[in-house]
Amino acid sequence: MYKKKYFFFFLLIFINFIYINNSFAIDPYSFVQETADRASEALNKRQSKEEKMEILKTIAKETVDIRGIGFYSLGKHRKNMSDQKKEEYLEIFNKYFLKTFSSRLAEYTDPRIRVDSQKKLSDKYTMVSSTLLATDDKPEIKIDWRVVTKDPDNPLIIDVIIEGVSLAKVQKEEFNSIIQSNDGDINALLKNLKIFVEKK
Amino acid sequence: MSRIFKVLILSLFMTTSSIAGSDGENELSKNTNGQVKDCFEGINRAIFSFNKGLDNLLIEPIAKGYRQLPSPVRSGASNVLDNLSSLITIPNNVLQGQIQTAGINTGRFIINTTVGIFGIFDVAEKMGFPEYEKEDYGQTLGVWGVGPGCYWVLPVLGPSTIRDTAGSFINVMGGDPYYNISAHGNNEYLDKSDYMLTKTLTGIDFRAKNIETFENLEKNSMDFYAAVKSLYLQDRKRKIANTKPSATIEILYEGDADWEEIETQ
Numbered sequence: 001m002y003k004k005k006y007f008f009f010f011l012l013i014f015i016n017f018i019y020i021n022n023s024f025a026i027d028p029y030s031f032v033q034e035t036a037d038r039a040s041e042a043l044n045k046r047q048s049k050e051e052k053m054e055i056l057k058t059i060a061k062e063t064v065d066i067r068g069i070g071f072y073s074l075g076k077h078r079k080n081m082s083d084q085k086k087e088e089y090l091e092i093f094n095k096y097f098l099k100t101f102s103s104r105l106a107e108y109t110d111p112r113i114r115v116d117s118q119k120k121l122s123d124k125y126t127m128v129s130s131t132l133l134a135t136d137d138k139p140e141i142k143i144d145w146r147v148v149t150k151d152p153d154n155p156l157i158i159d160v161i162i163e164g165v166s167l168a169k170v171q172k173e174e175f176n177s178i179i180q181s182n183d184g185d186i187n188a189l190l191k192n193l194k195i196f197v198e199k200k
Numbered sequence: 201m202s203r204i205f206k207v208l209i210l211s212l213f214m215t216t217s218s219i220a221g222s223d224g225e226n227e228l229s230k231n232t233n234g235q236v237k238d239c240f241e242g243i244n245r246a247i248f249s250f251n252k253g254l255d256n257l258l259i260e261p262i263a264k265g266y267r268q269l270p271s272p273v274r275s276g277a278s279n280v281l282d283n284l285s286s287l288i289t290i291p292n293n294v295l296q297g298q299i300q301t302a303g304i305n306t307g308r309f310i311i312n313t314t315v316g317i318f319g320i321f322d323v324a325e326k327m328g329f330p331e332y333e334k335e336d337y338g339q340t341l342g343v344w345g346v347g348p349g350c351y352w353v354l355p356v357l358g359p360s361t362i363r364d365t366a367g368s369f370i371n372v373m374g375g376d377p378y379y380n381i382s383a384h385g386n387n388e389y390l391d392k393s394d395y396m397l398t399k400t401l402t403g404i405d406f407r408a409k410n411i412e413t414f415e416n417l418e419k420n421s422m423d424f425y426a427a428v429k430s431l432y433l434q435d436r437k438r439k440i441a442n443t444k445p446s447a448t449i450e451i452l453y454e455g456d457a458d459w460e461e462i463e464t465q
Contacts, residue, residue: 100420107416136271139409164438170430177426192422 025152028126029118032145035063035157036113036130044110053102060101065148065156066094072158073172077179077186085186092190095197110135113143124150125158236361236433239350247353248425254356255407263407274408276320281402283312283319285334287377292335296343296442304329335439337375338367342440351429359432 042055060066070093071078081089112133119127126147134140146159146168159168175189182188238244266274286309293302308324316323325332341363342348349362360368372379378398382390407414421427 104416104420107412163435165431165434169434170427173430174421174423174426177423196422 026155027118028128028145028147028149028155029115031063031147031155032128032130032157033113033115035059036111036115039105040111040113043105043108049106052106056102056105057098060098063157064097064101065158066097068148068156068158069097069168069171070094072168073175075172075176077176077184077189081186089186089190089193092193092197096193099197121146124148126155236348236351238352238429240352244351244353245425247355248428250355251353251358252424259404259407260411263404263411266404266408267411274405277401278405278409279312279316279322280319281398281405282322282332282334283309283316284378284398285402286332288337288371288375289333289335291375292337292340295340296335298442305332308332336364336367337370338364338436339440339442341367342436343442348433348436351433359428361433361436364436 038059039056042052042059045052045055067090070090073093074081074089078086113130114133115128115130117129119129121127126149128145128147130143130145132141132143142163144161145157146161146166147155148158149155159166161167178189178192179186286305290302290305290309293299293305308329311324311327311329312319312322315321338361346363348364351359351361352365354360354365372383374380379395381387382395383392417427417431418424
């Protein structure tokens with residue numbers, strides 16, 4: 001009798017544990033819609049471009065896997081770097097990313113994004129499909145978001161694909177081109193990143 | 201006879217160019233998953249700079265002027281150009297085995313040319329026809345398994361590959377009915393200059409639709425040449441895979457193991 005009682009007690013605890021664990025997992029679909037709405041709200045506010053850029057930077061810090069994009073952008077060159085060099089690179093890449101991200105988005109006014117569907121690619125990644133709705137001047141644009149879900153409680157965007165073109169891949173090929181044209185010297189990329197970040 | 205000669209020259213040109221940067225491996229013989237080689241990078245960068253100068257001086261100001269036209273005029277012109285492009289899309293649908301799509305696009309062309317007054321109005325879209333996707337001979341060659349060959353930049357025309365340039369040549373070697381009618385049709389309504397005008401307008405229409413996108417890309421690029429090359433090659437890869445942008449997006453990452461190796465989060 002006692003055995004049965006204990007069994008149900010532990011079963012209840014186990015079920016509760018699973019429930020609590022899952023209840024905090026954030027659905028990538030809702031995560032992207034919420035992030036897009038936050039960015040849209042920031043862009044709609046009546047404030048200067050610089051102020052908008054600051055809000056967008058905050059959103060990016062919370063929702064984008066900047067470290068992951070940084071490593072991906074290095075491609076094969078990542079393997080030849082010391083840990084110290086990697087840290088140096090990540091520090092400057094972080095600034096570079098936030099500057100280009102906010103500068104690219106700040107050009108838009110009143111973007112309306114509708115999230116359409118999601119597709120799980122692996123345990124690590126989910127692809128969320130959305131549409132940037134058409135305006136009088138511009139046609140609608142398909143935007144896909146590669147979301148890294150290794151930590152389900154904290155999904156992060158790791159790539160944005162606009163009409164089938166991956167922005168992370170464009171960046172990776174740009175970085176590779178700079179390194180290659182300097183005989184594989186990673187310092188050339190770091191120098192270019194620093195110049196870009198300091199440029200007004 | 202002259203057409204056979206052109207085909208021979210083109211074949212020779214494609215073969216020699218593909219071998220030029222292939223490290224002994226013929227890039228035209230297969231679809232490559234990896235990088236497309238930039239065999240003539242130095243020359244390409246010089247032509248790219250020339251094209252950029254030409255764009256700043258001439259094309260962008262014209263595109264900006266074009267943007268000042270009333271919206272119905274621009275959308276009408278864009279519709280006419282899209283409608284004319286179906287004349288290339290339809291045979292390519294057939295060559296790629298998309299018989300049903302060829303039928304739909306033929307129906308669209310007939311409706312828009314007649315009811316839509318030479319394509320000014322996209323009546324077919326209002327009737328519920330599916331979204332129109334352009335096809336060309338470069339894409340068909342890609343679907344048939346021909347690899348891209350070297351990447352190169354053409355003066356004025358911009359980024360291309362050996363395969364895509366060969367595809368464009370097919371247009372003027374009998375593959376584009378509009379070219380055939382205007383250049384060799386022997387009629388009083390159209391001549392070669394009309395064809396050239398249409399192609400120029402297509403370029404201006406494209407440029408006008410992408411003014412901000414190009415500005416933004418240039419401003420936020422450390423190597424604008426590499427960024428444009430990546431954009432072009434990714435776009436072509438998707439089109440050749442005949443995928444919708446959001447359908448099977450994995451094609452983008454084909455042969456790219458970096459995502460699995462990086463230390464994320």
